[in-house]
Amino acid sequence: MKMKKAFAAILAGTMCAGMLVGCGTSQATQSDSKTDRAVKVSDYDGEITLVIATKDEFLGTLDNAVKAAAEINNVELHSVDCGADQDKQNDAVRAAAENGVDALIVNLADDSRAQDVIDAAGDIPIVFVNRCPKDTSLLNDTHVYVGSDESTSGVMQGELLADALKKDGQTEAHYFMLKGTEGLLHTMARSEDVIETLQKNGITAEETIPAIDCDFSRSVAMEKVNALLANGADFSKVDTIISNNDDMALGAIEALKQAGVDTSKMKIVGIDGTQIGLQAILDGDMTATVFQSTSGQAAASLQAAINLASKEKVNTGISYQLEDHTIWVPFEKVTEDNVGDYY
Template sequence: MKMKKWMAMLVAGALCAGMMAGCGSSSDSTDQSAAQASDKTFDGSISFIISHKDEYLGTLDQAAKASAESKGCTLTSTDCADDMDKQIDYVRAAAENKTDAIIIVLADDTRADEVVEAAGDTKVVFLNRIPQDESVLDENHVYVGSNEDDSGTYQGEMLADALKKEGKESVAYLMFEGTEGLVHTTKRTEGVLKALDAAGITATAAAETVDCGYDRTKAMDQMSIMLAEGLDMSKVDCIIANNDAMALGVLESLRQNKVDTSNLKVVGVDGTNAGLQAISDGIMLATVYQNAVGQATAGVQAAINLASGADLSTDISYETDQDNENIIWVPFEKITADNVAEYF
């Protein structure tokens, strides 16, 4: 999946479909994303209620709008600024306004049951962040996203490969976490450490794990605080961040404080444009690509399928979960310097 190319193609397709239908709207994965941009149209409305718009979720939002327009339906998106109470209010308002389906990126994945209650009879697609209580998922409430059991694991495997090439069997790391308590935060943090252990790498924390809320500026500030408190970076081998934004924030702090990062191994998650560029420039070691276009197009199609009474997997090439037919997985992908050019 070449993200920039496919985003451009998706937007171009949306413009063409919009002119044809007269409707408006505010690697493995390459074939799948293309397959989802079907010629079928849906003359209805979708409400996309997003937790907040950072770089990754902003891309997800753009891709959802383009996908909806390519299918001839109206999609309106609302940013709740990470306020779950507001998000539930927006869900209730969308349902009262008779939207055909709701797509939601949860601000708090422990409160999915409240979303279901607020939505009433309106169909719901949970996108990108899976509810902690998966029992809320059924034929009217589904999940589309990437399997977080893989994200941290892939980070750890790529990091272990790089360390073994240098003959290292141990590593001192700094961990920068996303929002504490969210499923994907926990799985990313635990997954990378388990993968290192499985690969025979002894991992030791050089400082306490810090919660930076997936925010680049917060990560930059936390790194600066550590340096001010006397952290010796010469004893740190790698930076592990739950997303690319935090990894880049840490690197910016180190640059500003004139810390040599040439031997520092930095890994993130998402495969944002900035993260890809950092890998290409040799600043980051690796990232785990979370396919925003794939998630968005599958999420929009899932919403259309629910609203129109079609089978959930209709016109979606991604696989459903083996144990839960109400979950569609969009695979994570490993990115290093060896294949980063494929994603531009």
């Protein structure tokens, strides 16, 4: 199994010096597989709390990856799932701060309410992971972000789709889009950038069935597509399904197949590169996805939290790019040609 780039970019400086070539660059020289193996990032004797928005396929994997990184580092980590409720998240952050944790890792339930989280944390440093505060001016030396550039994911998805369409001699996409949680920055970025990229690549994009918001949920996508079918939506004219994540794409595929709709000739693209998304590419159910490294984000966010708690520079021991209080973990394109490198 080929080892992925995305994870072992996060290593302690001593490990870098002794084991890796070119460790000071923003690109990793070693990597993990889809199993999200933990890598020892630093020795640290303290307590960190992870407060995660919810545990869908992707965020559940992220939660497990942070726990794995903490375990291998002998870091005491507490994890709290807020069930996508920002008020509950604020309460969890406040409770963790009152209990004297050294740092917090927070996956926002609502990216427009990061100030609430900061207020609840008081003087405790925060690493926001995967979902960036909508107001990026809130980021500073003690409130940082670790994640992947969402505009990049939409662009990559558009490029993958354009390549797949052109390969079959198509210059038009009659598409149906499944969007994530309404109002979140990455929902908007993924939805807008993929269409703009198609057009820039010479593909005429026509929305054949109006987009639906499915909260990044496979079950919600399946339920809503079933409702569309029951109300007479004609999917025979759809040749492209664009989904803000793999889960929703798979929910749509399942609903359509159960209704007797042939999806075999549709171009279907997702984002995240989850295990089930990768399997769908192997099975021929999905055309492509954009891999988002849970293990890379997990290791980087844990190391950043350790650094903040230890009064170190936030990017100490991290070889991903640091820019304006943000540590960028790159997205990567996945197709049938290279899916085996990730699965």
